[in-house]
Amino acid sequence: MKGTAQQILNVAQDLVRCRGYSAFSYADISQQVGIRKASIHYHFPSKEALGKELVKRYHTNFQQKLKAIEQSESDPHQQLQQFVGLYRSGLSERQMCLCGMLSAEIEVLPDSIQEEVRIFLSETQAWLTDLLASGEAAGHLQPRISPETEASLLLATVQGAQLIARAATDSEMAFDAIAKPLLATLSTAG
Known part of the structure; x- marks a missing residue:
């Protein structure tokens, strides 16, 4: 995908991550990109087509991260910290995980x-399960329950921490207040 389509997806992603799927329109995108709504329809004939492509692109980018x-030299506990950092x-920017935001609207x-x-x-979740299992096997992590359930x-905790942090005055501090103790409970150190 090139140029205008990427701009449309970038703006749509920011809108969904801040407002949600139901709270944005092609008019919002048109205004921010500086094109007519008809031009958006040329690239994405429907909001559903745009939304599906948006999630696919986000998913691909997230999987790359x-x-x-996974390929870093970090130990499993550090990898878990990096995951939470995502x-x-x-x-x-007061943005949520795209799919976390969409999950709140799943029924519509x-x-x-x-x-x-x-x-x-x-x-x-499967990636996290593998990380927790390998971290446990290597002695770096201690899941309190099965790696799948953990x-x-x-x-769920990091998605919820984003919600709570978003409403807080200092969002990063609010997020850390939830994430740091969680990470500490999973660590075999100290």
């Missing part, structure tokens, strides 16, 4: 977008 974490990073989303969100969450709880 997970792969980079959720912390958008808070300075078109089926194709619901499916993409579910795939994102399932693959993210991964679900961890993902």
Whole structure:
């Protein structure tokens, strides 16, 4: 995808991460990109088509970040910290994880977008499960329960921490107040 389509996706992503799927329109994108709504329809014939492509692109980018974490020289506990950092990073712009934001609206989303969100969450949870299991085997992490269940709880916690942090005066501090104790409970150090 090139030029205008990428600009449309970039603006749509920012809007969804800040407002949600139901709270943005092609008029919002048109105004920010500086093109007519008809031009958006040329690239994305419907809001559903735009939303589906948006989730796919976000998912691909997120998976690349997970792969980079996985391939880093960091130990599993540091990799877990880096993962949590992905959720912390958008808070300075008051942005949520795209798929976390869409999950809150899952019942009103078109089926194709619901499916993409579910795939994102399932693959993210599977990655976390693998990290927790390998971290436990290497002696760097100590899941309190099975790695699968711990991964679900961890993902739910960072998604929820974003919600709480978003409403706080100092969002990063509020996020850290939740994330740091969670990470400490999973660490074998100290």
